[in-house]
Amino acid sequence: MILEVHNGCFEYFSGRPILKNIMFHLDGGQIMAVMGRNGIGKTTLIKCIVGILPWNEGFSMIEEVRSQVNKPIKGIGYVPQAHKVSFAYSVRDMVVFGKAGHQTYLAAPGKNDYALADDILDKMGIYDLRNQSCNELSGGQLQLVFIARALINSPRLLVLDEPEAHLDFRNQIRLLNLIKNVVLENKIACIINTHYPNHAMRIADKCFLLGEHDYRVGCTAQVMTEENIRTYFGVHSYSHQFQYNGETITTFAFLDEV
Numbered sequence: 001m002i003l004e005v006h007n008g009c010f011e012y013f014s015g016r017p018i019l020k021n022i023m024f025h026l027d028g029g030q031i032m033a034v035m036g037r038n039g040i041g042k043t044t045l046i047k048c049i050v051g052i053l054p055w056n057e058g059f060s061m062i063e064e065v066r067s068q069v070n071k072p073i074k075g076i077g078y079v080p081q082a083h084k085v086s087f088a089y090s091v092r093d094m095v096v097f098g099k100a101g102h103q104t105y106l107a108a109p110g111k112n113d114y115a116l117a118d119d120i121l122d123k124m125g126i127y128d129l130r131n132q133s134c135n136e137l138s139g140g141q142l143q144l145v146f147i148a149r150a151l152i153n154s155p156r157l158l159v160l161d162e163p164e165a166h167l168d169f170r171n172q173i174r175l176l177n178l179i180k181n182v183v184l185e186n187k188i189a190c191i192i193n194t195h196y197p198n199h200a201m202r203i204a205d206k207c208f209l210l211g212e213h214d215y216r217v218g219c220t221a222q223v224m225t226e227e228n229i230r231t232y233f234g235v236h237s238y239s240h241q242f243q244y245n246g247e248t249i250t251t252f253a254f255l256d257e258v
């Protein structure tokens with residue numbers, strides 16, 4: 001087991017709980033999609049898991065190590081929601097400086113670090129951007145660079161907050177395939193916060209559906225259903241299955257508000 005969350009409870013303001021009695025676990029090689037309405041608490045859940053926010057009750061353990069606030073656990077690669085900020089670094093430097101131990105100018109990265117960064121950038125299809133300044137990138141390109149930066153440390157738990165938000169269709173599919181491959185090849189665990197049920201169906205083994213009063217967690221196909229979309233999002237939907245490359249693909253069409 002890579003991640004365990006045991007009885008996690010969190011509130012920003014006393015008496016207004018956002019997360020109640022959260023329990024789940026993730027094994028190596030598994031991806032879990034976190035879904036729910038805007039403002040329901042998905043980012044808060046992720047921040048509690050990685051130790052940016054303190055659980056009020058309960059705890060999360062990553063490979064047997066209990067997370068503590070302000071004490072980053074080795075082995076987590078966390079990529080927050082994309083914000084367009086100014087970085088004077090080149091793409092390669094941005095990725096390489098993400099490597100633990102190279103965050104200061106005193107610990108200059110070596111040839112091997114740059115070779116690793118190039119390899120990751122190549123796998124992500126953004127090798128051609130390597131010498132470009134991060135200031136010159138689009139929001140989607142910058143998001144991919146941040147994911148490359150998280151991967152350079154070979155995390156055991158990769159946590160991605162809406163990684164596909166700014167990507168075009170091609171890059172969305174490319175990113176989903178990359179996440180799936182990285183997770184399976186390295187037997188790591190991954191949490192992806194997404195607003196796309198089709199993406200959850202495509203790559204996630206588990207789905208965590210967060211509601212106002214409760215949550216559902218389990219096998220994606222059992223959690224991501226028309227009924228749960230109606231209950232947790234207030235939307236009528238229609239799901240359709242077809243075969244592609246020997247795989248059963250499920251897609252949802254969203255019809256109307258309840």
Ligand SMILES: Nc1ncnc2c1ncn2[C@@H]1O[C@H](COP(=O)(O)OP(=O)(O)OP(=O)(O)O)[C@@H](O)[C@H]1O
Nearest residue numbers: 012013018036037038039040041042043044045195
């Ligand atoms: N630092 C904070 N202090 C107080 N309340 C906060 C804070 N951050 C978030 N909230 C509130 O907590 C709730 C959950 O926010 P969160 O960002 O976790 O939602 P989310 O499900 O990730 O939303 P979205 O899908 O829109 O990104 C919201 O009502 C939000 O306003």
